[in-house]
Amino acid sequence: MSSNGPAVRDLLSTVGTVPSEVRVACLVCGADDAAPFMETRDRLLGLEGRFHLVRCRNCGLIYQNPQLTPAELGRYYPPEYHPFLPAIEDEPSPWQRWDRRRGVDRRCRAVIARAGRRTGKVLAVGCATGIFLDGMRRWGWEAHGVEPNPVASAYARERLGLAVVTSDLTAAGYAAESFDVVTLWDVLEHVPDPRGTLSEVARVLRPGGLLVLSLPSIESVEARLFGRYWAGWDAPRHLALFPRPVLVRLLRETGFDHPQFTAFTGHHGTLVLSLDFWLDEHVYVPKLRAWLGRLARSWPARALTWPYYQVANKLLLSSIMAVFVLRSR
Numbered sequence: 001m002s003s004n005g006p007a008v009r010d011l012l013s014t015v016g017t018v019p020s021e022v023r024v025a026c027l028v029c030g031a032d033d034a035a036p037f038m039e040t041r042d043r044l045l046g047l048e049g050r051f052h053l054v055r056c057r058n059c060g061l062i063y064q065n066p067q068l069t070p071a072e073l074g075r076y077y078p079p080e081y082h083p084f085l086p087a088i089e090d091e092p093s094p095w096q097r098w099d100r101r102r103g104v105d106r107r108c109r110a111v112i113a114r115a116g117r118r119t120g121k122v123l124a125v126g127c128a129t130g131i132f133l134d135g136m137r138r139w140g141w142e143a144h145g146v147e148p149n150p151v152a153s154a155y156a157r158e159r160l161g162l163a164v165v166t167s168d169l170t171a172a173g174y175a176a177e178s179f180d181v182v183t184l185w186d187v188l189e190h191v192p193d194p195r196g197t198l199s200e201v202a203r204v205l206r207p208g209g210l211l212v213l214s215l216p217s218i219e220s221v222e223a224r225l226f227g228r229y230w231a232g233w234d235a236p237r238h239l240a241l242f243p244r245p246v247l248v249r250l251l252r253e254t255g256f257d258h259p260q261f262t263a264f265t266g267h268h269g270t271l272v273l274s275l276d277f278w279l280d281e282h283v284y285v286p287k288l289r290a291w292l293g294r295l296a297r298s299w300p301a302r303a304l305t306w307p308y309y310q311v312a313n314k315l316l317l318s319s320i321m322a323v324f325v326l327r328s329r
């Protein structure tokens, strides 16, 4: 009996268990040689788990290792995840409607100016509830989207009537060279295979077509200032953080030369999130914490940070960087 004990226990421990995490090599260079970088948790939604970021010794990418399986990761994107925004017309406050419309139009104008054409066909990868695509349609563009989250993609189809597929990009199987513009707004840091995603973007984009990316910048002042509390880490949803030279390399290797870096999104919203995460661990009186959070979100506080962002954007030191690059081959 005693000799069977461990064998039975081993058997029982494997029956019905599915691995929730897998060890992964570097998502950019494929090397399996990384140093521990940071242990963190889900500060945004407070869901359970400890997550580990490592830094590739070969290329410098910071990535989650081990990585949650896609099924596990899905649990960290509940309907209340904040990028799943409702239609602008459904905002009760006129100020909010004006502010959000201004933000969407700013993105649309930036994309259209860089695309070098007034109308065309745009694909938003990871389009969430389709707010940006709805904006592009208002500017006269034919709008398409892919979004793996079933709730967000259904909203884009049903509430906004958009051509959005519940899928990741590769599985959607678009025809080659069928888009003038492909956008990944705050998306590349979420995908398990950024190289495969960008290669597929290069395939579906016509030669000379425009790729638009925005993603968290670990070179930002806020990443340094807030350290582990910086909103850009966003574990476990952000699987990788790309130092600028690493992103330039990955873009070059997937068919995108000479990226232009800029910054114009995610200012105050990112700052107040980082501040929330800092307050969570440093201010123990809940009422005071809530008051400070409201103060930071007020219009006067937002106005005070405006001059700072004008400078930080110019110096590429804002929390979110934007990249415009043409398909070169």
Ligand SMILES: [Zn+2]
Residues within 6 Å of the ligand: 026, 027, 028, 029, 030, 031, 056, 057, 058, 059, 060, 061
């Ligand atoms: Zn690497």
